[in-house]
Amino acid sequence: MVPRNDAKKAIVDATIELIQESGGNTEELTIRTIAERSNVGIGLINYHFQTKENLIEASVQQIIGGVISRFKPDMDGKLNSVEQLKTVVKSVADFLAGNPSVSRISILGDLKTPKTFDNTMQTAKGFGLSLKDMNIPDKDKTLLMFMLTSVLQAVFLRRELSEELFGYHFDDKVQRDRFIDVIMNHMKWKGTDTDE
Template identity: 25%
Template sequence: MRSENEPSGQNPRSFIEEARRAQIVCSAVAVIAEAGFAKASLARIAEHAGISKGVISYHFAGKDELMEEVVRHTYQGAVAHVAARMEGLTTATELVRTHILAAAEYMRGHRDQLKTLGEIFNNLREADGAPRFGINGNEKLYELLERLYRLGQAGGEFRAFDPRVMAVTHQAALDTMFAYWVANPGHDLDAHARELADLVERACRA
């Protein structure tokens, strides 16, 4: 993505440029959440943003790069929120529970972003047809969760188990929880998250 691979020596983007990119990302989220990935053309996104298609092309090389920026922007916001909730916690049990509850808390206020992520993950492809964001794209999340579970085992809070298996299971449960909520908006996301946190805690407890 251009946002992470600026040519050496290039001046950083101005505040106005960053604001315009953020506006385009927000419009992309809104259009994809309403119309779906296939119908979210750059022209339609530009119309929603009240700008010309050329403005989008100035900031992004194409639809693929814009979609990557939508994913990066969404995860950046979620990670910042969850990290703030976890700050100052010391026990692995608190950290694991808070990771689940804080993720649900953030996504409850960003349903369109969550719906858009699902559309992008299911539709954005590499040249060979492989998903651009496959399961291995979660590796950093798995590593973080593994560290939390190893912390609990080292401190005697958690029983012996394979931390990687638990990390993958933890993230899969979150992803499924969010997918179910997107498909069923009346579902109580917070209650689901609390129940999931209880299940994980009981499964890990020494």
């Protein structure tokens, strides 16, 4: 058995492994399987997380947080700030489309319990790094990037209806990229060579 003070980490680590092995299909996971994998008793899982949903949400937030912290878009310096941002947004949209189960849990978790440094805000601030050369106050830049993140999340959450609602099918890479181009082209970018 895992020592009690290491149990919470062992539980989350085991849950992350199981989520990844299941391809993000969290419905297949059971508390018993998690307990066996983490080498702790079911009672400790209930003590630390109360419900399977709380445990899965905590584990998914950690997965997404790790992805965000490691995300380094390939920028060769040839693109202006807005074009760099488009590239980054498309990469994030590709991750959402490729990992729908964990992405949905992360987004809904952030909506249910918003925090200053949750994955939504980390994504927004990460988008803002592409605009470091723009002459926009940081608070305004963060707000613009939060708006962009929110639109991306909303379309992702409604991806089954996106073609009917918006004319773009989110799960189709070409259409998804076109959708992002439309959104980005209609934003006003003061302080860049693309401003009007």
